[in-house]
Amino acid sequence: MNGGPLERVALWARLEAAAEHDLAIVGGGATGCGLALDAAARGFSVALFEADDFAKGTSSRATKLLHGGVRYLAQGDIGLVREALHERASVLANAPHLANRLPFVMPSYRWWESGFYGMGLKAYDLLAGARSLGDTQFLSASQTRELLPNVMPTGLSGGVKYWDGQFDDARLALALALTAAARGALVLNHAPVTALTREAGQVRGVTVRDALSGTEHRVRARCVVNATGIWVDALRDMDREADAPRRPPMVAPSQGVHLVVDRSFWPGEHALLVPKTQDGRVLFAVPWLGKTILGTTDTPRDTVQHEPRALPAEVQFILGEAARYLARAPQRADVRSVWVGMRPLVKPQAEDGADTKALSREHTVLIGRSGLVTVTGGKWTTYRAMAEDVLTRCMAKGLLPPRPAGVTDRLPLLGAAPGRSIMAPPGEHLYGSEASTLQALPGATRWLSHDAESGQPVLSEAMVRFAARHELAASVEDVLARRCRLLFLDAAEAARQADAVGAILAEELGPGFDAAASVASFRQLAAQYGELP
Numbered sequence: 112m113n114g115g116p117l118e119r120v121a122l123w124a125r126l127e128a129a130a131e132h133d134l135a136i137v138g139g140g141a142t143g144c145g146l147a148l149d150a151a152a153r154g155f156s157v158a159l160f161e162a163d164d165f166a167k168g169t170s171s172r173a174t175k176l177l178h179g180g181v182r183y184l185a186q187g188d189i190g191l192v193r194e195a196l197h198e199r200a201s202v203l204a205n206a207p208h209l210a211n212r213l214p215f216v217m218p219s220y221r222w223w224e225s226g227f228y229g230m231g232l233k234a235y236d237l238l239a240g241a242r243s244l245g246d247t248q249f250l251s252a253s254q255t256r257e258l259l260p261n262v263m264p265t266g267l268s269g270g271v272k273y274w275d276g277q278f279d280d281a282r283l284a285l286a287l288a289l290t291a292a293a294r295g296a297l298v299l300n301h302a303p304v305t306a307l308t309r310e311a312g313q314v315r316g317v318t319v320r321d322a323l324s325g326t327e328h329r330v331r332a333r334c335v336v337n338a339t340g341i342w343v344d345a346l347r348d349m350d351r352e353a354d355a356p357r358r359p360p361m362v363a364p365s366q367g368v369h370l371v372v373d374r375s376f377w378p379g380e381h382a383l384l385v386p387k388t389q390d391g392r393v394l395f396a397v398p399w400l401g402k403t404i405l406g407t408t409d410t411p412r413d414t415v416q417h418e419p420r421a422l423p424a425e426v427q428f429i430l431g432e433a434a435r436y437l438a439r440a441p442q443r444a445d446v447r448s449v450w451v452g453m454r455p456l457v458k459p460q461a462e463d464g465a466d467t468k469a470l471s472r473e474h475t476v477l478i479g480r481s482g483l484v485t486v487t488g489g490k491w492t493t494y495r496a497m498a499e500d501v502l503t504r505c506m507a508k509g510l511l512p513p514r515p516a517g518v519t520d521r522l523p524l525l526g527a528a529p530g531r532s533i534m535a536p537p538g539e540h541l542y543g544s545e546a547s548t549l550q551a552l553p554g555a556t557r558w559l560s561h562d563a564e565s566g567q568p569v570l571s572e573a574m575v576r577f578a579a580r581h582e583l584a585a586s587v588e589d590v591l592a593r594r595c596r597l598l599f600l601d602a603a604e605a606a607r608q609a610d611a612v613g614a615i616l617a618e619e620l621g622p623g624f625d626a627a628a629s630v631a632s633f634r635q636l637a638a639q640y641g642e643l644p
């Protein structure tokens with residue numbers, strides 16, 4: 112299915128050659144990539160620009176759960192849960208190499224907890240209907256201990272088991288972008304949009320810079336969508352007349368921290384969910400790509416950041432709560448990587464003269480007077496529903512001609528093939544049906560890195576070449592953070608691989624690639640991920 116190497120120079124040349132696109136999308140996270148695919152699958156001509164790398168923002172920093180949102184059920188928001196359960200099933204069907212169902216257990220330490228949460232989860236099953244991933248079950252204390260080998264046994268009275276899904280977020284965003292490209296979309300990373308262009312007061316295109324060559328390009332489009340997540344206000348600011356006052360911000364950022372520890376701290380095949388920690392938050396321990404993710408927090412921040420840092424109190428909170436539920440609890444020295452994502456929480460507001468409507472409590476689509484379309488909020492799981500909402504609104508406003516929805520509900524993504532669970536360490540299984548192309552590249556059996564606990568090979572020379580030739584990777588960070596997830600799994604090991612990856616990329620990308628600078632900047636980033644505040 113892979114259409115051969117993706118040449119960056121050829122992509123820019125195609126962009127220059129096109130007179131106009133139906134849709135220019137700014138931002139290559141879950142929202143932008145999902146929209147690019149939906150629009151391309153409907154036959155629209157699409158150009159997507161990502162300032163850094165696909166999923167560099169929030170979309171590589173999620174807890175990686177495909178979920179209906181049990182807590183929205185508790186709030187009585189049945190429509191939202193039903194929509195997310197539908198989307199959960201769609202991702203599992205369309206990207207089986209990057210997503211799988213995952214059993215969760217909520218341990219109970221108070222007599223009423225199993226009954227209370229269990230009844231809610233039974234309702235969750237009912238809402239999922241035919242899309243249910245498995246029945247909710249009430250567990251005795253001994254059954255709970257069997258499924259959660261390292262759970263704190265003191266005071267344990269039972270538990271509830273239920274099902275949701277999990278996925279590899281950065282690779283899913285990439286698969287969306289590449290599937291859109293296979294359907295004719297022009298998708299470019301390292302391509303920041305620096306200005307919006309207007310004609311007769313209407314936004315009719317963007318100015319975009321090729322960050323690798325420094326050249327600027329003007330792109331005409333009937334419709335421009337701002338899908339920049341926590342950065343939507345910066346782009347909306349570009350839409351302001353020079354003398355107009357700044358608009359109040361749409362997004363209130365809030366950060367969530369994850370700590371990654373060895374699988375030995377959470378052995379077994381079940382994730383842990385604590386629905387209400389001491390201060391009312393949710394705590395997860397999720398087996399993922401051979402390690403365990405612990406998280407997360409929800410801390411309001413004043414500014415948006417490209418590489419947000421964990422606060423000491425957030426780390427203390429996660430380790431402290433983990434110590435209450437894990438019999439053998441991780442210490443600071445056991446943390447292999449710490450990463451932080453920023454949620455784009457949308458402030459309710461009605462902009463003067465703008466057509467604004469919160470399509471659901473989770474995401475917002477806003478079309479300004481100039482025709483600039485802004486979409487933000489929501490969650491990873493519902494990216495496809497968000498894309499459908501955006502296109503429906505654009506068509507209703509006459510920005511795009513009408514085309515029927517529903518084309519991506521069952522549309523296999525590039526590489527789609529049943530594979531191993533993504534609980535296993537990263538490896539060739541994440542490439543699905545593309546693995547044969549990978550195996551044909553030089554260095555397919557030259558393994559650069561192995562998982563420390565299982566000894567399984569996780570990164571090969573061929574994977575680096577594949578990232579450069581077929582996945583638009585242009586830096587050591589692109590490879591080690593988002594093509595292979597080593598930075599998120601074990602920052603010290605990722606730093607150790609930087610030189611080798613830089614050398615292979617130099618062979619692949621040619622003289623324009625500054626290997627020394629790419630390695631140095633990645634080492635600096637890996638030091639941040641590997642060090643607790």
Ligand SMILES: Cc1cc2nc3c(=O)[nH]c(=O)nc-3n(C[C@H](O)[C@H](O)[C@H](O)COP(=O)(O)OP(=O)(O)OC[C@H]3O[C@@H](n4cnc5c(N)ncnc54)[C@H](O)[C@@H]3O)c2cc1C
Pocket residue numbers: 137138139140141142143160161162163164165166167168169170171172173174175176177178302303304305338339340341342346365366367368407451452453454487488489490491492493
């Ligand atoms: C801690 C945490 C945990 C989460 N866990 C889950 C979960 O388990 N399950 C779930 O379903 N959801 C989860 N979410 C929510 C989910 O991650 C987000 O809703 C989703 O990733 C947002 O995607 P986005 O594309 O809107 O934003 P982003 O991923 O941030 O993408 C925006 C992109 O725009 C780019 N950009 C910015 N300015 C420009 C410009 N001028 N030109 C070009 N590009 C630009 C940025 O570089 C960025 O890549 C979680 C969120 C957080 C914070």
